[in-house]
Amino acid sequence: MAKAKTTPKQKYNQEQVLHLYKEMLRIRRFEERASQLYMQRKIRGFCHLYIGQEAVAVGIEGVITKDDTVITAYRDHGGGLARGMTSDECMAELYGKVGGSSRGKGGSMHYFDRENNFAGGHGIVGGQIPLGAGIAFAEKYNKTNNICVCLMGDGAVRQGAFHEAFNMAMTWKLPVLYIVENNNYAMGTSVERTSNVTDLYKMAHGFDMPSKAVNGMNVLDVMAELAPVVEHIRSGKGPYFIEMKTYRYKGHSMSDPMKYRTREELERYKDQDPLIALKVYAQTQKMDLESAYDELEAEIKKEVDASVDFAENSPYPDTQEIFNDVYIGDYPFVKDF
Ligand SMILES: Cc1ncc(C[n+]2csc(CCOP(=O)(O)OP(=O)(O)O)c2C)c(N)n1
Ligand SMILES: [Mg+2]
Numbered sequence: 001m002a003k004a005k006t007t008p009k010q011k012y013n014q015e016q017v018l019h020l021y022k023e024m025l026r027i028r029r030f031e032e033r034a035s036q037l038y039m040q041r042k043i044r045g046f047c048h049l050y051i052g053q054e055a056v057a058v059g060i061e062g063v064i065t066k067d068d069t070v071i072t073a074y075r076d077h078g079g080g081l082a083r084g085m086t087s088d089e090c091m092a093e094l095y096g097k098v099g100g101s102s103r104g105k106g107g108s109m110h111y112f113d114r115e116n117n118f119a120g121g122h123g124i125v126g127g128q129i130p131l132g133a134g135i136a137f138a139e140k141y142n143k144t145n146n147i148c149v150c151l152m153g154d155g156a157v158r159q160g161a162f163h164e165a166f167n168m169a170m171t172w173k174l175p176v177l178y179i180v181e182n183n184n185y186a187m188g189t190s191v192e193r194t195s196n197v198t199d200l201y202k203m204a205h206g207f208d209m210p211s212k213a214v215n216g217m218n219v220l221d222v223m224a225e226l227a228p229v230v231e232h233i234r235s236g237k238g239p240y241f242i243e244m245k246t247y248r249y250k251g252h253s254m255s256d257p258m259k260y261r262t263r264e265e266l267e268r269y270k271d272q273d274p275l276i277a278l279k280v281y282a283q284t285q286k287m288d289l290e291s292a293y294d295e296l297e298a299e300i301k302k303e304v305d306a307s308v309d310f311a312e313n314s315p316y317p318d319t320q321e322i323f324n325d326v327y328i329g330d331y332p333f334v335k336d337f
Contacts, residue, residue: 011285017281020058023081024054026081027082029297030087030300031050034049035049042095043095043108044096045096047253048074049075050078051248051249052247052270053247056078056216058078059221062219063226063230065146066084066116068149069117069148071120071151072150073152074109074110080113083117087304088307088310089101090307091304091307092104092310092311093110094107094311095314096316097311097316098315098316102325103321104316104317109121109122109123110123128152129150129165130161132148132165133174135150136176137174140175147175147230149177150176150178151180151181152180153180154184155194156180163206166209170209173238175233175238177233180200180242182200188256201241204241209238210232212243213242215245217246217277218277220281222244225242
């Protein structure tokens with residue numbers, strides 16, 4: 001595997017590079033801490049880390065607006081943080097505390113943020129794919145000009161819901177950007193073991209949906225490739241499907257012996273780390289950012305430390321809380337149609 005390479009189609013200035021670096025570093029450090037806290041049994045239950053995939057969530061944010069909606073699967077910490085969720089509410093949700101984004105009832109897999117148009121966090125593999133079509137349908141119906149970005153894992157493209165939603169999205173020309181984060185594995189099962197179609201972007205062909213594969217390890221590539229796609233969707237031409245080639249460094253969840261892959265494979269991908277790839281770009285542009293990187297490390301450490309304090313000090317939800325936000329009525333993501 002080649003070393004991290006950058007092929008940006010547009011030049012970025014120092015401020016832009018540092019912003020992208022900070023956003024990716026924030027996700028990385030937040031999750032590293034979450035992983036430690038899990039080992040200390042402060043965080044329980046499911047916890048799927050996004051480490052390695054940060055360029056995808058951050059790159060998407062570089063080309064959409066805050067009025068657009070993002071919806072994803074259970075590996076949702078990166079998407080939520082990139083959308084603008086606070087470390088406090090994210091950490092408290094992992095703790096199951098009332099200060100969490102879902103008042104401690106959703107945990108790692110169910111981050112939601114109505115204000116920032118983050119529609120979750122979904123534990124059923126592929127469950128968010130028809131929901132993404134539904135959100136896009138509402139945007140089109142209401143003539144808002146907003147789009148929906150709906151992410152899924154490589155395991156989800158084998159679900160029936162994928163095919164049904166793609167068919168409807170294309171038939172109705174819905175403003176939805178479907179993205180599969182192909183990190184090579186669904187739990188311990190490689191893409192090759194699940195189907196003879198391993199170039200996942202080709203799965204859109206059956207619906208005449210435009211599609212392409214993108215290097216998801218490089219945030220600048222993600223932005224460069226997605227910008228015209230977002231324009232295509234926003235101009236009313238209908239959905240698009242992107243295969244983001246990415247990789248997760250950690251196990252599927254917190255208890256995964258990782259017997260399905262070799263250490264060499266993992267190391268090859270670490271050579272293309274999204275944080276390193278961006279640093280390589282900065283070097284090629286002769287930017288001297290070493291002290292700025294250090295400052296960002298310190299700033300983010302402070303933010304993550306504070307989020308742990310916040311989560312520790314937040315109470316557990318009252319038992320009555322279990323009756324709030326269920327089904328229709330109080331559900332935090334029902335828009336006023
Ligand atoms: C409908 C359904 N079937 C099975 C599961 C169990 N399960 C949880 S995660 C997962 C693997 C999904 O992998 P992928 O879509 O590639 O996402 P990744 O974990 O790589 O982000 C499976 C099978 C589930 N949650 N939902
Ligand atoms: Mg996967």
